[in-house]
Amino acid sequence: MKYGFLNLCFDKDLRTVNKTHRDVFKWASENGFDGVEIYLPTLSELSWLKIQGVKKALTDYSLKVSQVSHANPFLSRDETSQRYAKRYYTLAAEIASVLEAPFLRATSGMKLTDVGEALKHAAEGLGDILDIADDYDLTITLENHPGIEEKSSTLASLFQTLKSPRVKFNFDTVNSMGVHEDPVEVLRRFSNLLVHVHACDAYARNVHEKTVIGMGDVPWKGVMEQLKALRYKGFLSIEYFGDNPQHALIESMNNLKHLEV
Numbered sequence: 705m706k707y708g709f710l711n712l713c714f715d716k717d718l719r720t721v722n723k724t725h726r727d728v729f730k731w732a733s734e735n736g737f738d739g740v741e742i743y744l745p746t747l748s749e750l751s752w753l754k755i756q757g758v759k760k761a762l763t764d765y766s767l768k769v770s771q772v773s774h775a776n777p778f779l780s781r782d783e784t785s786q787r788y789a790k791r792y793y794t795l796a797a798e799i800a801s802v803l804e805a806p807f808l809r810a811t812s813g814m815k816l817t818d819v820g821e822a823l824k825h826a827a828e829g830l831g832d833i834l835d836i837a838d839d840y841d842l843t844i845t846l847e848n849h850p851g852i853e854e855k856s857s858t859l860a861s862l863f864q865t866l867k868s869p870r871v872k873f874n875f876d877t878v879n880s881m882g883v884h885e886d887p888v889e890v891l892r893r894f895s896n897l898l899v900h901v902h903a904c905d906a907y908a909r910n911v912h913e914k915t916v917i918g919m920g921d922v923p924w925k926g927v928m929e930q931l932k933a934l935r936y937k938g939f940l941s942i943e944y945f946g947d948n949p950q951h952a953l954i955e956s957m958n959n960l961k962h963l964e965v
Contacts, residue, residue, distance in 0.1 A: 742803060813851055905919060
């Protein structure tokens, strides 16, 4: 398995200009990480010059981009929102292509009580994104993420509705607990679609407060056993949003490597 982290872990430092992305990539390389997941809102601008600078810094420190993520929902019920989403995802796909990222993560951004209506609008929104993915030879990942896709039953229906080889699964180890599902069972259910993992931990009573991996309630022993059984060779992209991310990320990676043995 390969080890990386979501650059959003350093969001506070990046926003206050305590660190640049080059600083983060240098630190990642020096501490044994294989790559970084790029969350687009952490970039101060999405200009060609900015993206080329990010690409050069990644190359200088021999890091891969495991995935590009973003904040714009694909589930839209009006034409204006749909047009905006299509433009945004086109730009995101262009950036992913420049950064040589194999995956672009999509999230619905909302819940609908009517599952049938939710699937209809989601499929319409994702249809445009899949056309864009074809143009850029990208894979779109869907996650068990807050929104219509948070429960595995609805996520399974969405995969079935789309029936596209361009759509795969990004497994988040904490989000399942937020809807009272067993992370190991969710991983097993979508194992044939798995391409990327958000590696994170939290206490079940507060899934929004991430902790060092191994200190929370995620059954990491079972998760790693399942990943090894699947012969998963992709990225474990660590998520941690508390203080002192450097310490937390290194400790989390070391705990994961211990479980991998």
